[in-house]
Amino acid sequence: MSFTPPKGPRTLYDKVFDHHVVHKDDNGSYLLYIDRHIIHEVTTPQAFEGLKDNGRPVRRSDCTLATVDHNIPTDSRKNFKSVDTFIKQADSRLQVKTLEKNVAEHDIPYFGMTEIRQGIVHMIGPEQGFILPGCTVVCGDSHTSTHGAFGCLAFGIGTSEVEHVLATQTLIQTRSKNMRILVNGKLSPGVTSKDLILHIIGLIGTAGGTGCVIEFAGEAIEDLSMEARMSMCNMSIEAGARAGMIKPDEKTFEYLKGRPLVPTGAEWEKGLAFWKTLHSDEGAKFDHEIVIKGSAIIPTITWGTSPQDALPITASVPDPAKVEDPIRRGDMERALQYIGLEPNTPLQSIKIDKVFIGSCTNARIEDLRAAAKVVDGYHIADNIMRAMVVPGSGLVKAQAEDEGLDQIFLRAGFEWREAGCSMCLGMNPDILQPGERCASTSNRNFEGRQGPRSRTHLMSPVMAAAAAIAGHFVDIREFKYKDKTAPKISISNEAQDVLADAAAKHKHIEQPEDDLSEEGEDMIDDIPPSTTTRVASGPTGMKPFLSLCSIAAPLDKSNVDTDAIIPKQFLKTIKRTGLKVGLFYEWRFKKDAQGKDEETDFVLNVEPWRHAEILVVTGNNFGCGSSREHAPWALKDFGIQSIIAPSFGDIFYNNCFKNGLLPIRIPQNVILEKLTPIAKKGGKLTIDLPDQTISDGEGNVLVDHFDIEDYRKHCLIHGLDDIGITLQKESFISKYEEVRKDKYSFWEGGSKLLKFPCDLSLEKRTPLTTYDVVHQDW
Ligand SMILES: CC(C)[C@H](C(=O)O)[C@@H](O)C(=O)O
Ligand code: SF4
Numbered sequence: 001m002s003f004t005p006p007k008g009p010r011t012l013y014d015k016v017f018d019h020h021v022v023h024k025d026d027n028g029s030y031l032l033y034i035d036r037h038i039i040h041e042v043t044t045p046q047a048f049e050g051l052k053d054n055g056r057p058v059r060r061s062d063c064t065l066a067t068v069d070h071n072i073p074t075d076s077r078k079n080f081k082s083v084d085t086f087i088k089q090a091d092s093r094l095q096v097k098t099l100e101k102n103v104a105e106h107d108i109p110y111f112g113m114t115e116i117r118q119g120i121v122h123m124i125g126p127e128q129g130f131i132l133p134g135c136t137v138v139c140g141d142s143h144t145s146t147h148g149a150f151g152c153l154a155f156g157i158g159t160s161e162v163e164h165v166l167a168t169q170t171l172i173q174t175r176s177k178n179m180r181i182l183v184n185g186k187l188s189p190g191v192t193s194k195d196l197i198l199h200i201i202g203l204i205g206t207a208g209g210t211g212c213v214i215e216f217a218g219e220a221i222e223d224l225s226m227e228a229r230m231s232m233c234n235m236s237i238e239a240g241a242r243a244g245m246i247k248p249d250e251k252t253f254e255y256l257k258g259r260p261l262v263p264t265g266a267e268w269e270k271g272l273a274f275w276k277t278l279h280s281d282e283g284a285k286f287d288h289e290i291v292i293k294g295s296a297i298i299p300t301i302t303w304g305t306s307p308q309d310a311l312p313i314t315a316s317v318p319d320p321a322k323v324e325d326p327i328r329r330g331d332m333e334r335a336l337q338y339i340g341l342e343p344n345t346p347l348q349s350i351k352i353d354k355v356f357i358g359s360c361t362n363a364r365i366e367d368l369r370a371a372a373k374v375v376d377g378y379h380i381a382d383n384i385m386r387a388m389v390v391p392g393s394g395l396v397k398a399q400a401e402d403e404g405l406d407q408i409f410l411r412a413g414f415e416w417r418e419a420g421c422s423m424c425l426g427m428n429p430d431i432l433q434p435g436e437r438c439a440s441t442s443n444r445n446f447e448g449r450q451g452p453r454s455r456t457h458l459m460s461p462v463m464a465a466a467a468a469i470a471g472h473f474v475d476i477r478e479f480k481y482k483d484k485t486a487p488k489i490s491i492s493n494e495a496q497d498v499l500a501d502a503a504a505k506h507k508h509i510e511q512p513e514d515d516l517s518e519e520g521e522d523m524i525d526d527i528p529p530s531t532t533t534r535v536a537s538g539p540t541g542m543k544p545f546l547s548l549c550s551i552a553a554p555l556d557k558s559n560v561d562t563d564a565i566i567p568k569q570f571l572k573t574i575k576r577t578g579l580k581v582g583l584f585y586e587w588r589f590k591k592d593a594q595g596k597d598e599e600t601d602f603v604l605n606v607e608p609w610r611h612a613e614i615l616v617v618t619g620n621n622f623g624c625g626s627s628r629e630h631a632p633w634a635l636k637d638f639g640i641q642s643i644i645a646p647s648f649g650d651i652f653y654n655n656c657f658k659n660g661l662l663p664i665r666i667p668q669n670v671i672l673e674k675l676t677p678i679a680k681k682g683g684k685l686t687i688d689l690p691d692q693t694i695s696d697g698e699g700n701v702l703v704d705h706f707d708i709e710d711y712r713k714h715c716l717i718h719g720l721d722d723i724g725i726t727l728q729k730e731s732f733i734s735k736y737e738e739v740r741k742d743k744y745s746f747w748e749g750g751s752k753l754l755k756f757p758c759d760l761s762l763e764k765r766t767p768l769t770t771y772d773v774v775h776q777d778w
Contacts, residue, residue, distance in 0.1 A: 003023065003030075005021075009282060009283040011280040011284040011286065012151060013176070015278060017175065023732040025711065027710045028709075031726060031733075032171050034138055034169055035132075035747050036147075037138055038067070038124070038125050038144070039066045039067075040066070040067055040140070041070065041095040042427070043139075043628065044099060044159070045098045046159045046574065046575065047166060050160075058108065061107050064109070064166070066099060069421050070420070071095050071096055071427050072087065073428050073430075074420050083100070089428075089429070116398060118393065119420075120359070120421055122146040122360040123392040123396065126146075127395055128260050129262035131150050131154075132256070132747060133151040133256075134152065136153050138165055139157070141626075142626050146233050147230075147233070148236065148246065151245060154233075155651075158628075158632075160629060160722070161655075167723050167727070168733060176212055176242045177212040178288075179215070180280070181215070181218075181289075182292065183221050184293055185220060185293055186219065186220060186223060186294050187294045191297050191298065193224050194460035194461070195459075196294075197232050198302065198310040199499065201235065202311065204240075205308045208239050209239040209242075210649075213243045214236050214243070214245070216229075238625075240624060261749060299477065301439075302457050302459075303318070303347065305338050307443065310458075310499060311499050313347055313473060316346045318500060320333045327618065340437070349472060351472045352384070353432075354384065355388070355440075355468040356387075356423045356439070356441065357414075358392070358423065358441060359422075359441060361441060362442070365400060368389065368396065368400045374476070374486075375409060376412070380413040381471030387413060388414060389417065393419045414468070423440070424442040426451050431451030438455065441459065444456070445457065447563070462476045542660045542721060545689055546688075547688045548613060548614065551679075552685045555603060556676075557618070561623075562625045562627075562649070564584065566583060567586060569585075576629075577637060579633050583637070612639070612640065614643070616645075616671060617645035618646075618668065619645070620645070621645075622647070622648050623656075624649035627655070629659070632656045642687055643662075643663050644675060644694070662687065664708070675694070692706050693706070694706065
């Protein structure tokens, strides 16, 4: 291996990263080995198609584990006969069947709909012990960050990268920055990991962790159970981070012991000795550090359409009129209009229509136990039209049923459903009706997330359960439990201003700079001279990108999430094309009297911008949220070739390059002063990639340098395919695999050790026994 880890104190992230370096390129990019790849039906069809088209096999099906979760109905499976008859929506059915065909063809272990082990993709790995400390874990899904709870480097990838991992078991990566969030002291009773993570996101903003891997540390984090740690790391993606991590400790090891895929005997001992080295060293350097007092946190919920719109339950809906920053004020006004709330309304007075307890954030056994304690002995309020509990996996469901939790929920008027993603994003029939307001334990409250014009408020399972009983949001600390074993809580702290303050100022951590250019030499010695003519086609069919002169469409929004770029209903395709119609669907179309789509006056519907190939976005964090590569596919299908914005969601940024799209980061003031005025007038901009400049239509330079990593520039200019490049490094990959067999032998036993069919009575119980509290004091 051509890589020696740097000397001196290192962070947890640095250590895990360094253990996986297969090769370091002179341009500063790394080839990382991937230990665990979990896959689902939505983001894989195009990846398998790519493998087939190029005649490439799956390199390590033993490092891969598949499940179905997003599309499947959550109706009872008692009468399940086949996917054909059970899944009524044709496009959902096709995606599931395509996955089934692909896993069979490539011999990948798969938890299908008849399996008790089936569940949300981020539930099944930990349950089986597939996720081991220090592993690299990827999935075509943004909440892969969940697995950072085990001290793993775990992150979401796009479909092109899924294909890359299937073919090579590696990924090309650049180093992220290190951020530490220290939560000192204890959390107060009634405050859960969900409140903590919402609080953090409210504080640093959804772009706060951009370019960083966040390590959560401190007493309050150490006190959390493994399940609560998973909820924290799960939502580090909502804080904009590449990944979240927590150092493995005794709780981690306890949780792992005895799970089906966890090594035993000498391998366990060897693994344990190694896992104990996985922590940030004394003196390790963090690029950003945030310190939070655990006891100051109050149960927290969201009021708006971004996870950063979080406030203590004791607060009122914020008033945009009191906000100085005009961009932030505009965002807040839009959010309030969408969510249908008046400024200054006390959060606890807001009535709701529906309740959803589920998702990869909060549908584990502890979540269900805590929520069941709340509803035990009560019935949902009269104004609640529907309350559902959707366990995260078949095993959680079985465990809950063994404990009688299903009966408690059913008596209280909840529906008890089968495992899946369900109303978290509503790719299956579980959606809200337009205008309905939902208390949800999920992770995203974006516009249209739970159905067109749906209104989502994020909160902990106990808060959602209490809201179901009261019919409006309540402070769980004041809730009168009927269950005798329920926690006794007194309100020990008063509402704090800190979140309200952050919400108004839209604080976030300054954008980390790209550090690639500082490292190593520039590998690019053969860049063709600047030209305004684009070459027809590159070696792999991806168009080389040299320069682009086009009308630029202005978009005056921040935190444009990938759900807004392409809503869920368009994710059911198994192709990369045909997505133009779905681009910004909720903004570009409204229904006419006959229920047909009618164009709105959204900028891309208006002349001359409907021909724009450049998008100029004034707000931060474009493309945040889900990892769906359908977002760049849809932009490309529409004709957009480049997006200029102050900052981007990490996964989206990455996905653009895989599709020949050029995302350019430019400081907000430059965009506002130099680019937007031209875009608004319908003028043209010229982007010159080799020179890294932007000019106006007359050739006057407006931006004399924009940053882009050398490697990415090289690939774009030459239209190069990453997989082809990586496969040329085959000898490095095989060499790493040889070393891995010995040095990291405890990671070797992968998904192929699973028993099929599973022994229900055994499997049903092993994984779910350890912790039964949300956090220690609860
Ligand atoms: C479908 C998938 C790409 C997506 C994600 O990446 O997060 C989904 O899980 C979501 O929550 O929006
Ligand atoms: S965030 Fe929701 S849709 Fe995405 S994986 Fe988790 S449960 Fe499924």
